Amino acid sequence: MKKILIKGNEAIAEAAIQAGCKLFFGYPITPSTEVVEYLSKHLPKAGGTVLQGEDEVASINMCYGAATTGTRVMTATSSPGFSLKQEGMSYLAAAELPVVVVNVNRAGPGLGGLGPAQSDYFQCTKGGGHGDYRLIVLAPSKSQELYDFTMEAFDLADKYRNPVLIMADGFLGQMMEPVEIKERPQVELPPKDWVVDGCRGRQKRKIVSYSLTNEIGEANCLKWQDKYEKIKETEQRWEEFYTEDAEYLIVGYGTCGRIGKSVVLNARKAGIKLGLIRPITLWPFPEKGFAPYKEKIKGIVTVELNAGQMIEDVKLAIECRVPVYLCNRQGGMMPSENEILEFIGKVFDLSLVREA
Known part of the structure; x- marks a missing residue:
């Protein structure tokens, strides 16, 4: 294993190659473009194919077709492009096709701007397309996690x-950090006995989601919901930082979770017992991570690059037993450590004792 200095987007692309991805369909859009650029150069060397669709709608539907063969397939985009993929996302979920999708968030709404944002949280975690479906959503906070989580994403897609x-952001996608290039781990996965690859010598298989009767439609929905409940029970992931004796918590994912660690350390120096919970799975949201703190802490601050979206899930996870406040920036702006710490001191009326 070796370490190389690469952009976060390139770490995603290299991880896909190492994970055995053979097909990529996408359309370039800032700040995710380096994913397709890197794969265009390196995936063919690994026996794979990169095809630029005429747009995001075509690209996500190409992923649908390719995934029915059991081949590992990926697409990548940024916020406006992800919006265009929503019908396809719903069809993928209904057909139960394992596809890895990357959304490197940029500021919105509309065309917005090219700066980092987390304003796609609702769209990504609640289902941006039609129908009751769910995506497993992973939120890295550094380049190594972009690599590791991408590799694992292919296994999770096949498993379920x-x-x-x-779900990344423009800051993570463009930032350069050393990344350890790991080989694909051996994971036991269920057989792909559902693929359509020619039916000579066997019965025909169909991968469809259309229900001709309401009874069949309900049975399908119940089957999908049962799967989502199993995912919710087994795949909740989070990181805790200085939570053992914490009187207050901050909650942040991705870049905000990364900044949050420095805020915690500065708060401790100022005499405030602050801890951090960093959700790693945005869906399923890590409710289990909050369970021990419902009666233990005095308050929570969520740090987000949006108008306040994850805060709703935090309030539900904590059952509204303690006050939860939002510290946020929008439009591509990033909060500083001091800005967040001062906000915590203000909303909880805490005296910040600065070290000399």
């Missing part, structure tokens, strides 16, 4: 026959 989303 479900699309998996890597």
Whole structure:
């Protein structure tokens, strides 16, 4: 294993190659473009194919067709492009096709701007397309996690026959860090006995989601919901930082979770017992991570690059037993450590004792 200095987007692309991805369909859009650029150069060397669709709608439907063969397939985009993929995302989930999708968030709404944002949280975690479906959503906070989570995303997609989303932001995608290039781990996965690859010598298989009767439609929905409940029970992931004796918590994912660690350390120096919970799975949201703190802490601050979206899930996880406040920036702006710490001191009326 070796370490190389690469952009976060390139770490995603290299991880896909190492994970055995053979097909990539996408359309370039800032700040995710380096994913397709890197794969265009390196995936063919690994026996794979990169095809630029005429747009995001075509690209996600190409992923649908390719995934029915059991081949590992991926697409990548940024916020406006992800919006265009929503019908396809719903179809992938209904057909139970394992596809890895990357959304490197940029500021919105509309065309917005090219700066980092987390304003796609609702769209990514609640289902941006039609129908009751869910995506497994992973939120890295550094380049090494972009690599590791992308590699694992392919295994999760195959394990549950479900699309998996890597939700990053423009800051993570463009930042350069050393990344350890790991080989694909050996994971026991269910057989792909559902693929359509020619039916000579066997019965025909169909991969469809259309229900001709309401009874069949309900049975399908119940089957999907049962799968989502199993995912919710087994795949909740989070990181805790200085939570053992914490009186207050901050909650942040991705870049905000990364900044949050420095805020915690500065708060401790200022005499505030602050801890951090960093959700790693945005869906399923790590409710289990909050359970021990419902009666233990005095308050929570969520740090987000949006108008306040994850805060709703935090309030539900904590059952509204303690006050939860939002510290946020929008439009591509990033909060500083001091800005967050001062906000915590203000909303909880805490005296910050600065070290000399």
